[in-house]
Amino acid sequence: MRVDAYEKVTGKALYGADRVLPGMAFAALALARTGRGRLISVDTSAAAAVPGVLAVETHFDLASPGFVMGGGFGFQSLQPMTDDHIAYRGQPIAIVVAETPVAATEAAEAITAEYEDEPTALHLDSEGATTLVQEEAIPLPFLADLKVGDADAVIDASPVTIEGTYEHPPQHAVPMELNGGVVHWDGDTLIVHEGTQNANALRFGLAQQLGIDAANIEVRSPYVGGGFGQKNSLLVHIGPLALVSKRLGRPVKLVLARTQTFHNGSFRPASRQRIRLGADETGKITAAVHEVDQQTSRHDLFPAMHTETSARLYGLSAYRGRQRLVQTDVQTPGYMRAPFESPSMFAFEQVVDELAYKVGRDPVELRLANDTDTDPISGLPFSTRYVADCLRRGAELFGWSGRNPEPRSMRADDGSLIGWGVAIGNYPCNTAATNATLTAGEDGRVTVAVDGHEMGQGIRSTIALHVAQDLGIPVGDVVVQVGDTTVGTQHLTAGSWGTASALPSVHSGLRELRKHLDVADTGDVEVAPAVAAVGHAVTVHADSVGPGQPADALAQSMTGHLAITGPEYPGFVTFSWIAHFVEVRVEPTTCRIRVPRVVSVADCGRVASPVTAASQVRGGVIWGIGAALREESMVDDRFGGFVNSTLEEYPVMVNADVHSIDVDFIDKPDYRYNPVGVKGLGEVSMVGAAAAVANAVHHATGRRHYRLPIRIEHVI
Amino acid sequence: MSTNDLPATTVEVTCTINGDPVRLTLDPRESLLDVLRERLALTGTKKGCDQGHCGACTVHLGGRRVVSCLTPAVQAAGQDIHTIESVAGPDGGLHPLQQAFVDNDALQCGYCTPGQIMSGLACIAEGHMADDDQIREYLSGNVCRCGAYCGIVAAVRQVAGMTQEG
Numbered sequence: 001m002r003v004d005a006y007e008k009v010t011g012k013a014l015y016g017a018d019r020v021l022p023g024m025a026f027a028a029l030a031l032a033r034t035g036r037g038r039l040i041s042v043d044t045s046a047a048a049a050v051p052g053v054l055a056v057e058t059h060f061d062l063a064s065p066g067f068v069m070g071g072g073f074g075f076q077s078l079q080p081m082t083d084d085h086i087a088y089r090g091q092p093i094a095i096v097v098a099e100t101p102v103a104a105t106e107a108a109e110a111i112t113a114e115y116e117d118e119p120t121a122l123h124l125d126s127e128g129a130t131t132l133v134q135e136e137a138i139p140l141p142f143l144a145d146l147k148v149g150d151a152d153a154v155i156d157a158s159p160v161t162i163e164g165t166y167e168h169p170p171q172h173a174v175p176m177e178l179n180g181g182v183v184h185w186d187g188d189t190l191i192v193h194e195g196t197q198n199a200n201a202l203r204f205g206l207a208q209q210l211g212i213d214a215a216n217i218e219v220r221s222p223y224v225g226g227g228f229g230q231k232n233s234l235l236v237h238i239g240p241l242a243l244v245s246k247r248l249g250r251p252v253k254l255v256l257a258r259t260q261t262f263h264n265g266s267f268r269p270a271s272r273q274r275i276r277l278g279a280d281e282t283g284k285i286t287a288a289v290h291e292v293d294q295q296t297s298r299h300d301l302f303p304a305m306h307t308e309t310s311a312r313l314y315g316l317s318a319y320r321g322r323q324r325l326v327q328t329d330v331q332t333p334g335y336m337r338a339p340f341e342s343p344s345m346f347a348f349e350q351v352v353d354e355l356a357y358k359v360g361r362d363p364v365e366l367r368l369a370n371d372t373d374t375d376p377i378s379g380l381p382f383s384t385r386y387v388a389d390c391l392r393r394g395a396e397l398f399g400w401s402g403r404n405p406e407p408r409s410m411r412a413d414d415g416s417l418i419g420w421g422v423a424i425g426n427y428p429c430n431t432a433a434t435n436a437t438l439t440a441g442e443d444g445r446v447t448v449a450v451d452g453h454e455m456g457q458g459i460r461s462t463i464a465l466h467v468a469q470d471l472g473i474p475v476g477d478v479v480v481q482v483g484d485t486t487v488g489t490q491h492l493t494a495g496s497w498g499t500a501s502a503l504p505s506v507h508s509g510l511r512e513l514r515k516h517l518d519v520a521d522t523g524d525v526e527v528a529p530a531v532a533a534v535g536h537a538v539t540v541h542a543d544s545v546g547p548g549q550p551a552d553a554l555a556q557s558m559t560g561h562l563a564i565t566g567p568e569y570p571g572f573v574t575f576s577w578i579a580h581f582v583e584v585r586v587e588p589t590t591c592r593i594r595v596p597r598v599v600s601v602a603d604c605g606r607v608a609s610p611v612t613a614a615s616q617v618r619g620g621v622i623w624g625i626g627a628a629l630r631e632e633s634m635v636d637d638r639f640g641g642f643v644n645s646t647l648e649e650y651p652v653m654v655n656a657d658v659h660s661i662d663v664d665f666i667d668k669p670d671y672r673y674n675p676v677g678v679k680g681l682g683e684v685s686m687v688g689a690a691a692a693v694a695n696a697v698h699h700a701t702g703r704r705h706y707r708l709p710i711r712i713e714h715v716i
Numbered sequence: 717m718s719t720n721d722l723p724a725t726t727v728e729v730t731c732t733i734n735g736d737p738v739r740l741t742l743d744p745r746e747s748l749l750d751v752l753r754e755r756l757a758l759t760g761t762k763k764g765c766d767q768g769h770c771g772a773c774t775v776h777l778g779g780r781r782v783v784s785c786l787t788p789a790v791q792a793a794g795q796d797i798h799t800i801e802s803v804a805g806p807d808g809g810l811h812p813l814q815q816a817f818v819d820n821d822a823l824q825c826g827y828c829t830p831g832q833i834m835s836g837l838a839c840i841a842e843g844h845m846a847d848d849d850q851i852r853e854y855l856s857g858n859v860c861r862c863g864a865y866c867g868i869v870a871a872v873r874q875v876a877g878m879t880q881e882g
Contacts, residue, residue: 004826009814009826010800010804010808011801013826015762020753101746102745102746175825176770177764224825225825258769455825456823458824611821612824615867623863653863654857655851655853655869656849658866
């Protein structure tokens, strides 16, 4: 069950822009229409003359928020409207505030500007794009080249070799909730209502930008209308909004237009993946080389982590991973769901499929033959790795044994070519330092405030269920507070570490609560009588860090910074695992590719919340199908930016695209990773799904596809 | 800079929203969506694109489903409008379709959910629930980025079945 479902089906759940405050004014942004250059002048006179306009501002005294991956708080370090530099198309150049949304929009559109254009580099191969070797550009151990043995020499000496270069387009997360919200001031206190996965970064980032004490900033984000990584840090519109609200002395609401969200938040960068694989005649993989070029912006180095997963997929004796960053004229890209892992697996798992064909072995059998208990990079054991079980169970549920391995050999009654494909995926299990506050009230209800954000993954449900099961009380008697800086720290919720990080501190808080209620360490608790016996409501605090993580990580989190560790821990390495089985049908006349059924089996440790977990996997699979067959942000070569910046032209999966998706779990706890045995799930759900679709398309058509998305014109 | 005057061209409109008579003085450019959300605080209806592509703003106007972002508010004149706020009973009891959404976990982040439910109700009323494919087709104007589609179809199918039996 999902504890906040009632609020969501009745429209009562309040998202950031759902606040309607007395005296509220409405803002709109005007964006740069050049791809790069210098702003010579901005003409705001027509905007200022629009009836109902209260303010038109083009310049703000705001410090940089710093880049979230560089010790800062922003999705990028560049704060627009602080100088005359235009770094990318779609960068805000002015903000308008008016009495009504229509007046604000009309005025914003009336703003014109003159630019001194500079040449742009928009693609990985563009003239003027600057390519940097990541380990030299960002000398941090976890971003360095990965090297075990002499992979190139092992591959050269292998009887079977495969290589391929795969292109992954830029993509946008497009959560349904538009970026934006409401800001207002209560005296010297700034209050921000905005959907975010990182209320902490908004709070401390705004403190840095505005030069005020974080104690005077409250960020409230109890519901997030989808994040998928795009809401993982401070966006560029909030600082200006805070200042203009202060100047006007009124609450101000800003909701970005959908087209504006394509340029004022992060996106999945374009990448090119080159893979070489060596194997023996049976398909036992000996070594792999994985080289990646990934797009970043001019102003920030968005680190690539594609090799972290490909290095851990199979039992390799040698591996070499190298990542390069290509600086182009865009806003800084970022962490769209399974940010590196989905592109990485799209490439790697197609190469493995090709290997199966080359050695004449069944793709499932070949993967099982390359299974391992040991991480090839560190030499440490995986704390748990049940990917072989995922493959076996998935094959059985799917009916894989009925597959004719010959491409183009299976046809439906209507003449459609049928293709069956398989791929596996993995995702690192990181852990964040978290704080929890638990209160047992006189009414018998237990309130839990913990680091976390509810963006659809169901963290509120998972925590409520955990507390209810532990104390033996109804789920309805548990109140979970997340996403609100007035009740807790609110560390970034992303990278599938949310639930696995929040539950351990809640678990520890429950032990503490039992002590203070003077009840047994385990077993059902009559909360109201226990509280009555104490004489007052009981509040306890607890915290938790990842295995081997220094305790000062908590202090780091409390100042708004990232405080994560893993997936390599003292003595072990932890990943989540999944196997996807996909059927595609390529229709005979139109060559339209449909996906009538998918079976996905995941190893996410103990399944903490069965209902929401299954939904998470279905969502991830749908993202994988979308990545394989639909989604591409098209670069506008004339003016920079992305040209298909609407939900009409950026085609996300709709209901008619989705059919049967069967989900199952191995459901074996990983108690080395944490005391609740739970690993991450939201991201691994997507990893490998696009590869399984591509492998199925190959099986159906006999053609291998080296770039996404695979469209009708590619299979004709 | 002082506030400019508001536009001289306004239109007086009366209509019924969720059963209540409402009188509005409208800027003719205002969308029904913005009026519902910003002037009447009926924020259950969501803005996901403001371009008619996503369906998050679906409401019922004169018994038909419309995307309220592309519906000028002046079109509400003399009409009956129903939003998600009117679907549950006055005591807060869920409509069978809302309950079916809960039972089938037909939602994740919940942002598209009010629009899905308004479209689902219309889909059933229109008789577009012969089979799962027809339900999918007639709900494909409502995007769910979380990908709760399997549950959404199951929820509509469940209620459509009940309706047919009843």
